[in-house]
Amino acid sequence: MTAGPSVQRPAPILTEDNHTFWEAAREGRLVAQRCGDCGQLRHPPRPMCPACHSLQREVVDLSGTGVVYSYSILHHPQHPAFSYPVIAVLVDLDEGVRMLSNLVDINAGDVHIGMAVELAFAATGDDGAVPVFKPRGSGP
Numbered sequence: 839m840t841a842g843p844s845v846q847r848p849a850p851i852l853t854e855d856n857h858t859f860w861e862a863a864r865e866g867r868l869v870a871q872r873c874g875d876c877g878q879l880r881h882p883p884r885p886m887c888p889a890c891h892s893l894q895r896e897v898v899d900l901s902g903t904g905v906v907y908s909y910s911i912l913h914h915p916q917h918p919a920f921s922y923p924v925i926a927v928l929v930d931l932d933e934g935v936r937m938l939s940n941l942v943d944i945n946a947g948d949v950h951i952g953m954a955v956e957l958a959f960a961a962t963g964d965d966g967a968v969p970v971f972k973p974r975g976s977g978p
C-alpha cells in the first residue's frame with residue numbers, strides 16, 4: 839500500500855509565454871496557443887510559430903481528450919508531493935497537440951500505448967492546478 843503525498847505539488851513558474859496556460863488550468867481549462875497567421879496549434883507555449891515564424895498568437899480551449907502516445911513509470915528520485923510510481927505520459931490530444939503530463943487513477947501495470955484518456959487536474963501548493971490525465975470514462 840502506498841501512502842498519499844504529504845505535501846502538494848509545487849506551483850508552476852510563470853513566464854511571459856506560459857502564464858495563459860497556467861491561468862487557464864487554475865480555472866479548470868486546458869488551452870493551447872494557436873498561430874494567429876497560419877492557425878497551427880502548439881504546445882508548450884512559446885513566442886513564435888514553428889511553422890511560419892509568426893509572432894501572432896491566440897489561446898484556444900482544448901477538449902481534454904486524447905490517447906497515450908508513450909509513457910514511462912518513474913520510481914526515483916522521489917519527491918514528497920507525488921505518489922509513486924509516477925506515470926509520466928505523452929498524450930496526443932484530439933486537436934493534434936502532444937502534451938507531457940501525468941496519468942492518474944490507474945495502476946502502472948495497466949497503462950498501454952493508445953489507451954483513451956481524459957483531462958483531470960491535480961492541485962498545486964498555490965491553490966492552482968496542473969492538468970493531468972486519467973483513463974477515459976473512469977469517473978470524476
Ligand SMILES: [Zn+2]
Binds near residue numbers: 891
Ligand atoms: Zn504559423
